[in-house]
Each structure stands twice: as C-alpha cells, then as structure tokens.
Amino acid sequence: MLWYDQLASQVSVPQVVNDSKTPSGRVHVGSLRGVLIHDAVYRALELRGVPARYLYGIDDYDPLDELPPVGGELFREYLGMPLCNVPAPAGSEAGDLAEYYISEFLDVFAELGVDPEVYRMRDIYRSGRFDAEIDQILRNSDVVRRVDREVANAQRPDDWHPFQVICEQCGRIGTTRVTHYDGEQVTYRCEPNLVKWATGCGHSGRISPFGGNGKLSWKLEWVAKWNNFGVTIEGAGKDHNTRGGSREVAVRCLGEIFGKPGPMNIPYEFFLVRGAKMSSSRGVGVSAREMADLLSPELLRFLMIRSQPKRPVDFAPEHDKIVRLYDDFDRLRAKARQPDENPNEKRLYDVAQVTLEDDYYAPPFDLLLSVVQMPHLDVEREVTGLKGAELTELDLKHLRARVRSAQVWLDAYAQDEDRLELQETLPREVGELAPAQREFLHQLSKDLAEVSWHPDKIQTRIFDTARLIPLAQPKAFQAIYCALLARSSGPKAGNLLAFLDKDFVRERFAETPRPDVRAFWLDTDLQERGLLEWLEKIKDSVVEASATARFQGAQTSPAGQDDSVVRGLGVVELRITTADGKSHLKRHLLVNVEDVGGTLAAEYGYFSDQAAKLVQQIGDQIGRTVPFHLADLVTEQSS
Template structure:
C-alpha cells in the first residue's frame, strides 16, 4: 500500500473527520524542500479523501515568528527588526532594504512577500490549502484558551520540556513570549503573571505587560505547536525530521497537548530534500532551487511524482540534470502501463503486488487534479528533448509526432515542450542529452574501424556528396551504404554516429542532418576517411 494510503487507513480508525495540517515560517525565499512539507500533507489529504474520509487540509503560516537575524539577502537596516514578528515588518525591496511605502500603504509585509509567490506555485501543482495565519489567530484570540492553560501550568510545562527534551530551562523561562513596547520578542524577561497579563522587563529595562488574549506576544514554539493542534483540531501532521527526533518538539508537544485536553495528531516524519552533489539546501549559500524556478523546468505532475514515489523517510537528492530525465521518463512509462490489469494477475507474488500498488498510488497522487486521469503527455522526456533540439519551431515538433488540427497536441504536451525549451536553455540541461555535431571524431575510434566499416564510410561519403539534400534521400543513403555490401544498416548508423558525434549510438540521424549544411557534413566524413588507416 502506498505510504499516503497507510496513513489514511490509520486515520480512518480514529474517525471520519480530519484536519491535516502543514506549516512553514516564511522567513526567506521558499525552496523545493518546503514543497515536500506541503505535498506530503496534501497527498495524505487526498489519500484520506479517497478512503472516504472528510478532510480539511490547512497550511499554517507562522508569520508570528520573529526575524532571527539579518539574512544575506537583507540590508543591514533590518537589524533593527530582529526579534520583530515577520508579519509585522516591511518586506524587502529589490535592494533588500525595507519597503516602507508598500508596508504603510497596503500592509505589504515581510511574511506575505515570501509567502505569496509560493502560494502561486502551489496552485500550479494543484495544491490549494486553507491558509491559517498565526499572527491573525493570536490577535483574534484563537490561542487565548491554550495560552491561559499554558501560563497557569507553567511548572508542568517546564517539567515536560525538561524531562522529554533533556534540557534545562532557565529560571526566568515562562511559557509566553511577550512583545515589548517596540514590538520585539527578543531580550524580554517575564517578571510575573496575573491573568490575562504577563508582566515583563525588556532589554532596555522598560517594564510592561502583555495581554495573552490579545496576541501581545506569542507562545514559544514548543507550546505554540500543540496549541495549534488543540484549537484547530489537527488530527494529522507531516513534519520534518528535525521536529521528529526523539526529545524534539513533537515529543514534548504530544504531552503538552494533553494539558490542553487534546490528543496529538497522527505524525509522519519526512526527510529533507537536498541538491545533488551540493549538500543541504540553504538560501544563504545560494544553494537552492526555488519552487518557481523548479516549475519552469519541471512539469508539475513530475514534481509531485518525485515526492509521491519516495517514501517520506527517504532523503531525496534533487537534480535538474539526468535524474530529472529518468524521473520524468519513469513517470511516463508508469502512466502508459495498465497497472490495474497487471495487478489482476493471480500469479503475482505478494512482493510484486505491493510494488505495483505503490506505483499505482504514486501515479494517482501525482495528477494535478484529484480523481483526474494521470497527466501523461505520452511522449518521453528523452524523445521530447530531441525534438525540441532538432525542430526549430513547435509546429515541426507536432508534425513529427503525427499531431495536426484534427488531432491536436494536448495542453500538457504544449506545456511540456515550453518547459523543455526553457530547460535546454538553462545550465541544468545535461550535456549528454545535448545534440551536437563534433568537429573532429576521436581518432582512436576511427582507427578501430573494421574493413566493413571503412568500406561503408567510403560508400556513405560518396553517396552523401552526390545526393539531393532531403530527408528521405539522406536516410536511404545511410541504409544503402551498408546494404550495398550486404550488411545491416545498423553498421552504417554506427559509423555515422562515431564520425559526427563521437559515440556509438545516437538519435535518428536524417532529420538532424537535413538541417545542416551538406558540404560541411561531407567534408567531415571525408576527414574521418583520411584518419581511418
């Protein structure tokens, strides 16, 4: 059974109504690592719906979190906002400076600045969660009840965190972080509690009080999280392995949640996505691929497939080079198979059955719209990469695929071709996929030619020189150059590939040659002929 279906099955044992939650702090540019958080949750939701459950899928935006430091993409001016809640400070402009104008005019804040493009990207991959903003939730009193319980039971919470995480909390620790008069959560020391007020002294020695029912501060993360579960009614949440480690925030949250009179949600821990050969994704080192950038290259259903086919516990190494080709082709191959039919075979081993079920689940969860047929283009990535490189315009590609006005290309295929062209232009496109005629064939390969191959090369050179330069003629020249000495055309193709591309195999030749200059090609063959002996 697919991993998402396994979770759905567990959920069905707990009840029929569920709230599946995900959450991210928009403290900087999103990257595809964040996509795993959202997609994992979305796939669980979809699987749960498929299992007949009623599901609400939400995305909690942690815009109540403070700005931790001045990130490399920010101007030094942001240092004054350290400790301030990211939903309450201006967004950076192109130079990384705070954009006061937009902030004052229409409230364009730091969190939204990073969040909104991500939400757009989510739309294109078929993810439309209900958005819950933390800052709003605090100020509208959604956290009030849990905040009161937390403050009333500060000792119990302290005990749980110290025992479960094994770390010691300072004497001044309190389960509420008040905002000081300047709007900062940092350097504030709690001095007393008298519901609904938490009294404090800030870093400059100013005293003040924070009303916990009005969002004049927030719960620290380890309490904030279980409080969300409780007030929202979260029954399932997928989270990164950092939270999932034993003694981590899920473990403490699970117990703290009980104080709120709520059972912790069904957990699912997922691994990180890293960039192949470059280690973990990190915005500061520039070692990152944003969801938007990824979606320019990768068709959305294939990005989904990447997440769907990997078990959450497996680390994913993302790579926009050859791995992408293989991934996309595997998706196409899988779509083309009739997995239901294959599964109906009684003689299948249990193992084989499980494999087919998982694959079927992955394909099902990869389609952009739930319950739609798989978003297959029926053309392999490899094939499309060739067409995009050898055909100068889209119409020629459709012609080659046998598509015309009565049998037009699908919107998926049109989208694929557009992305393919972007990809080919990008530095991510793998060299081994790039079609290019080399200037000089490797002499070593030429000198290993058999007598037959030499003969074919001589034939071919002469035939190409004298033929008319069109598709059919070129093709028959190649075939005939071998047939004339009663050899398989394969031999002639092999010879041609070595001379033109330095490899034993290659893409179908005639359509490529016809785009090139006849005399240059002939000259190249002639040059090879001189080198064979």
C-alpha cells in the same frame, strides 16, 4: 497499498490535516515535500470518503532571526521583530516581509493543484483565537519546564514561561523573556543578550498576553494548533522527530496540559540538492518557484511523493537527473495504462496529476532538449511525425509544458557541455576516433540506406551495425555524436537522427576518413581466450555460424630490408546468429607474419592452417560444424 493509502485506511472518522511554514526567506523547493506529502494524504482520505480538511499555516509571527538574502544590512534594525511587522524589500508590492516571501510559495500551490485552507498566525493571535490555549499553557508553565527537562534534557530557569511578548518599546518579539503570569498579565523584560542574532532594548513591563500581544514558544504553539484546530494528522521533518526532539516534547505537553493524544505522525526526510540540506533564510538551494518553473506540475508532484516519506529526495537540476526524472515518469505513465496489472503505478500516477486526465503522447525529454536547440526544426511538426498521427489538444498541452521546461533548463541550468549544436561540417575530432569507430560510421552510412526513417528502426540498425564491426555500443554512439555534434554524448541516437535529413546523415558519416585495414583489425581483435569465453556464454543460443579467414600481405618490403621478408596480418572473422535473431561478428587476430618471416606463399599457407584449426576448435565448443571460407589476399585498405 502505497504509503498514503495505507495511512488513510487506518482512520474512518473526520480528519484535520495540518502543515505550516515560517516565511523567513524565499521558500526553497524542499518545503514543498511536506506540502505534497500532506496533500497526498488528504487526497487519499477524500478517495476513501473520509471527511477531511487540509490546513496550511503561515507562521508569520515568528521573529526575523537572520538578515534576509534580499536587502541584507538594510534589515538589521528589524532583527527580532515578528516577520509580519518587517517591511517588504524596496519596490515590492507586498505589505510586509512575510507576505513578500510566502505569496510566491502560495502561487506554486495553485499550479500544483494544492488547495488547503490557509491561515496566518498574525490573524490567529490578534483575533484572540488562541487566548484560551495561551492561558492554559501559561498556567502550566511548570509542566512545560518539567517535560522539557525529562524529554529533551533542557534545563529551564524556574521563572521561565513559554511565551514571548512583543516589546512595547522596540517592537521585538525574539528578545523578550516572560518571568511571571498572574492570570491576566505577564511580566517580561526585553533582554539585550537573550539571543545572538538580535539585541533587546532592556525595557521591562507587564502586559496582557492575549489579543496578539505576543506568541507562544514554537513547540507550544504547535500544541495550541493541535488543540484548537483539532489536528489529527501532521507530519514533520526528521530534525523534529529525533528522540527527545521538538515533536516528542509537543506531544507530551499536549497530553499533560490538554489531555489529548498527539496527531498521527508522518516523519519525513529532507529534500537534498547534491546531498546538501537547504535553508530558506540563508537562500541556500533552489526555490520552490524556480523548480516549478523548471518542472511541469505533475513531474514536481511525482518527484516529491514517489518515495516513502522516510527516504530523502536528492535532486539537482542537472542534465542526467532531469532526463532520468522525465524517463521515470514516462515509464510510470506507460504502466498506468494497464491498471489491472499495475494498480500501484496507476494510483501513483493519479496522485501525481494535478487533475485526472486521459493518457497522452509525449516525446522523451532528452529528445526535446535536442530539438529545441535546433532552430531549423519545428517542434510540433517533428513530434507529430514521431507520433505518426496528429497531436491532440492534450498532447499539445503536455508537449508545450515540456518544451517550456527544456527551455528553462537550457537558459538557467545547462552547462556548456550540455549544449548541442549540429555541426555544419565534419568535425576535426572525427579523425581522432578509434579505427573501429570510423569504420562503423562508414558502414552505418551504407546500412541506413534502406531503413525506414523512424527512431526505433534507426536505433535498431545502429545496434545491428555495431555488433557486426564489432564495436561496443557506447563507442558506437560516441562516434555518432562526434560526427554530428562534435561531442561524446547526446540524446538517444535514433531519436536525434530521425529529426535530421536522411541524406545529410548518410553523407556526413560517409565523409569520415576510413582506417587502414591493419589498424582496424588490430583495434577489433578479440584475444583467443576472450573469444572462447564469449562462445561459452552464448553457445546454447547459437542457431547459425560461419567463419571467414582474411590475410593481408605487403606487396613490397620496407626499404633496406630483404625482399623475401613479407609483412602481413591474418584474422578469422566469426559470424554468429543467436536465437533472438541477432547477428554478431567477432574478429580474432591469428598471426602476425612479421613474427614468422618468409615468403608470401609460405606465410599464407601457415596462416590458412592455423585458421582452419581455430575454426575446428570453435565448432567443437559450440557443438556444430562451422562453414569456413578462406578469403583471397587483402591488398587494399578496406575491410
């Protein structure tokens, strides 16, 4: 069972799931984690047939305690006032600052398929719905003070009451302190120095605490919600769930004042951006709206719920992370196609969807990032070719969503090094590639001639060619990206090449300046110890082996040197086929005749003897005879 199904399996009676948000700034994406965690639980309850409601509160009676990023100093006079009583920024159609921020967040809810019953605390307080809870809590202010002291080690004055009045003179709620309650009215003072972020006016008075004249302190507001709404499930971030923290205080107060247990808890970690926590009021991080514009809805849901709640989610809109996220989701989709074998993956995939849909075809995201940057390509036509069949309406729906995601990322988040541009001519950087990389490009040009122009076939041929140079795979792909894009990285090479004209690709690779054969041999030399260690690892899987010895001697000696001194190199090339059908080539530099000296014939004879001995040693190690061919002298710059 996944975590939300485990939680849902523990209950059978009707449930009320609750979550809330203070709209003190543009709501960052981290706030969506709580929304989607509670939504996953609500969906799990529904799936099990447990009657459930999902409530979501807008805590707009909280005070403005920081200058908002939009407007800044223009809002200084409103510091300390309820957010719903603070005007919206100039030019906004919203009626107040709270609505200005929360309306955007609620729009994202709809896109993600989240449909809770939304309530606003201004309405709850002004309607009198919390009057009974306010009365009961104020009558037990001594209990609250004691719990604060015992649980949180917070020392409250003997006249402190967990309630804040909206000052009748200045309209601030964050600066008032209630010191007495007689059952009908509270006595309060708007204190100039109660908090650092706002200045009270000094007014004192008596007023009824009911009908929206003030609000409970937020821990006790939590208690009032749980009691009044009958909340049975509500999680909270790790900052509220520490020992002696606000959650523990609220649960204890609920028990001592109303005689009820606290709701089932779902402690969850923060959503981080590059390891840092975000803040709505300070505008730190990526907003929920921006992330919903970047990621398609099912990807954003997947990002938030795939991990256990107690594990942090660390995501930034960077190339590697967004590509990896889409790749992870596509792997999940693939596994979900076999629900009997992968029930958890199927369940996670279902919960990640906005509405349940059939499977669809979607190309890798890194490929789309490349295609949308090539204006000569028609994305839908190319993806149709990649699928090998006409795209369905569902295919097109998700393809267009991914294209939008790719375009948003390119417009808003891509760094210069992330951008791709197909080079019109061979980049000069190709000449700086290592000899083995340049020889690889030449050989690949030949090897691609008979390849079916499909991404998987191309990718396989790239691997095959690289093994027979030999060239490490990362270096092989680096050479391809350099020749086409003038950069060292890019999307999956088979996908990229499949979208380009075959003749263009082959001609481009063939333009690469070939290396001197001596430089090529030196670049691909595997020292004897390395060769023997590699053979030891694969010897049990060898099905075929052969060796060729090649020798290059200079035709003329350098000026000023004796003609009897011949410069040359000799190599043994070992070709191995393993049980998986793959062919490998390893090259070992056997002798540098500059170190031996002598005539061409003498050095050739020395080399051939040494080559034969090495091949015999190889045969002994792998337990089979290795056919050995001594090639003619190599005198041209070719391999």
